[in-house]
Amino acid sequence: MGYDLIVIGGGPGGYLAAERAGHAGLKTLLIEKRFIGGVCLNEGCIPSKALLYSAKIFDYARFSEKYGVTTEGVKFDHGVALARKDKVVKTLVSGIKGALKGSKVTVVEGEAQIQGRTEEGFQVAVGKEIHSGARLLIATGSAPIVPPIKGAPEGVKKGFVLTNREILDLDHVPEKLVIVGGGVIGLEMASYFNSVGSKVTIIEMLEQIAGATDKDIANILMKNYQKKGIEFKMKSKVTQVKAKSVVYEVDGKSQEVAADKVLLSIGRRPVTQGFGLETIGVELENGAVKTDRFGKTNIPGVYAAGDVNGVYMLAHTAYREAEVCVNNMIGKKDVMRYCAIPAVIYTNPEVAGVGETEETAKAKGIDYECATLTMKYSGRYVAENEDGDGICKVLVDKKYRNVIGVHMIGSYASEMILSAGMMVEMELKVDDVKEFVFPHPTVCEVMREGIFQL
Numbered sequence: 366m367g368y369d370l371i372v373i374g375g376g377p378g379g380y381l382a383a384e385r386a387g388h389a390g391l392k393t394l395l396i397e398k399r400f401i402g403g404v405c406l407n408e409g410c411i412p413s414k415a416l417l418y419s420a421k422i423f424d425y426a427r428f429s430e431k432y433g434v435t436t437e438g439v440k441f442d443h444g445v446a447l448a449r450k451d452k453v454v455k456t457l458v459s460g461i462k463g464a465l466k467g468s469k470v471t472v473v474e475g476e477a478q479i480q481g482r483t484e485e486g487f488q489v490a491v492g493k494e495i496h497s498g499a500r501l502l503i504a505t506g507s508a509p510i511v512p513p514i515k516g517a518p519e520g521v522k523k524g525f526v527l528t529n530r531e532i533l534d535l536d537h538v539p540e541k542l543v544i545v546g547g548g549v550i551g552l553e554m555a556s557y558f559n560s561v562g563s564k565v566t567i568i569e570m571l572e573q574i575a576g577a578t579d580k581d582i583a584n585i586l587m588k589n590y591q592k593k594g595i596e597f598k599m600k601s602k603v604t605q606v607k608a609k610s611v612v613y614e615v616d617g618k619s620q621e622v623a624a625d626k627v628l629l630s631i632g633r634r635p636v637t638q639g640f641g642l643e644t645i646g647v648e649l650e651n652g653a654v655k656t657d658r659f660g661k662t663n664i665p666g667v668y669a670a671g672d673v674n675g676v677y678m679l680a681h682t683a684y685r686e687a688e689v690c691v692n693n694m695i696g697k698k699d700v701m702r703y704c705a706i707p708a709v710i711y712t713n714p715e716v717a718g719v720g721e722t723e724e725t726a727k728a729k730g731i732d733y734e735c736a737t738l739t740m741k742y743s744g745r746y747v748a749e750n751e752d753g754d755g756i757c758k759v760l761v762d763k764k765y766r767n768v769i770g771v772h773m774i775g776s777y778a779s780e781m782i783l784s785a786g787m788m789v790e791m792e793l794k795v796d797d798v799k800e801f802v803f804p805h806p807t808v809c810e811v812m813r814e815g816i817f818q819l
């Protein structure tokens with residue numbers, strides 16, 4: 366059976382591409398070997414946010430007295446939070462299945478194996494069934510990295526060492542949780558388990574947590590979590606995972622921390638092996654499928670979107686890349702731009718940023734000016750946050766006076782960052798933004814104040 370497009374992988378990159386392609390009239394096949402919705406819906410973005418919201422409500426209830434609310438006997442039921450998380454996932458996955466049906470996409474469950482190309486098109490096997498397609502979209506996503514640390518692979522087999530997949534289904538709250546890696550996933554999981562009762566230790570090799578986040582903001586986040594009881598072992602390298610502990614090296618000395626469970630969150634790698642990419646000669650770069658700004662690979666008719674291209678590894682980037690691929694397939698010129706990809710950490714307080722940080726601006730030699738404001742400039746922030754220490758940084762290019770970056774820590778940061786992203790993407794100048802009317806009282810008014818200081 367000949368398809369106009371075969372999509373391999375049903376995560377955000379794959380399912381959205383299939384939906385858009387079907388909607389545009391392409392006869393489309395989507396092949397998924399595990400669950401429609403991919404990592405994002407089933408073992409990533411959505412389940413983690415569902416759990417984090419349960420923890421947030423628990424924290425609101427426990428710490429409500431200073432807002433005039435007295436509660437008694439507040440308890441957390443991890444089982445109920447897990448069941449709710451599963452319900453949320455089910456609802457959203459069934460929504461996606463409905464949308465794919467609505468776009469007349471054929472969905473096949475099974476592992477895709479590319480077998481090469483014939484006159485009929487690209488040949489893709491799922492079990493004994495062979496499908497041919499005029500075009501291919503590779504959206505196989507990414508998988509957690511399990512480093513070759515002594516004892517780690519064995520720990521995974523025994524269920525003592527977990528990745529994001531297992532921890533989101535863990536049926537109990539471990540007394541002592543050690544998290545290897547203080548990046549976004551590690552911090553979000555630390556936030557949840559800290560709130561619901563685990564003694565959490567984060568071991569991070571670098572000087573700062575939260576990866577490429579603005580340094581001042583990463584430090585504020587760390588202080589917040591230190592106050593909540595999380596221990597951070599910085600500039601520390603894990604050397605061994607034992608039966609009930611983790612060994613790490615700091616300043617040339619070996620240290621050990623006890624653990625009931627260990628979460629490995631040191632990063633993810635694109636999935637490019639084992640499904641026949643080599644049979645059609647798709648070029649890889651640093652283990653990822655190499656694409657241009659149109660989502661095209663080196664092989665005409667073969668596109669790639671999402672984590673598999675190793676560019677940003679975020680669901681919202683995958684969505685946009687999927688659209689760019691499909692638009693170019695149907696002859697609508699579209700280009701992927703990466704200058705304003707928002708980054709969010711759903712901790713409490715939330716962190717969000719877009720565009721240049723002070724660190725990246727300096728590294729690129731950009732002559733910039735930066736306004737750093739306490740979130741207390743916002744009336745709503747003060748009204749809602751006792752002892753809040755959030756900040757917002759607005760960066761502008763000194764010469765062109767356009768907004769090049771906005772970074773913040775505090776309530777609603779995840780929701781505010783889109784408007785900042787628009788300023789960066791549209792290269793809006795300070796004087797343009799000054800003419801915007803911001804709703805009052807909102808936390809986003811802090812951006813307005815920042816702009817007026819520049």
Ligand SMILES: Cc1cc2nc3c(=O)[nH]c(=O)nc-3n(C[C@H](O)[C@H](O)[C@H](O)COP(=O)(O)OP(=O)(O)OC[C@H]3O[C@@H](n4cnc5c(N)ncnc54)[C@H](O)[C@@H]3O)c2cc1C
Pocket residue numbers: 373374375376377378379380396397398399400401402403404405406408409410411413475476477478504505506507529550636640670671672673678679680681682683
């Ligand atoms: C714990 C966690 C939290 C996260 N939180 C966020 C967040 O808050 N915001 C955000 O933007 N991003 C977040 N991410 C990242 C986000 O999940 C990914 O960027 C996103 O899922 C990438 O989408 P994708 O379509 O490229 O790949 P995936 O979602 O990885 O989907 C790829 C799919 O391809 C399938 N597949 C692979 N090989 C084959 C084959 N041969 N045949 C058939 N099917 C195949 C896989 O089974 C999988 O379902 C998080 C990730 C994790 C792990």
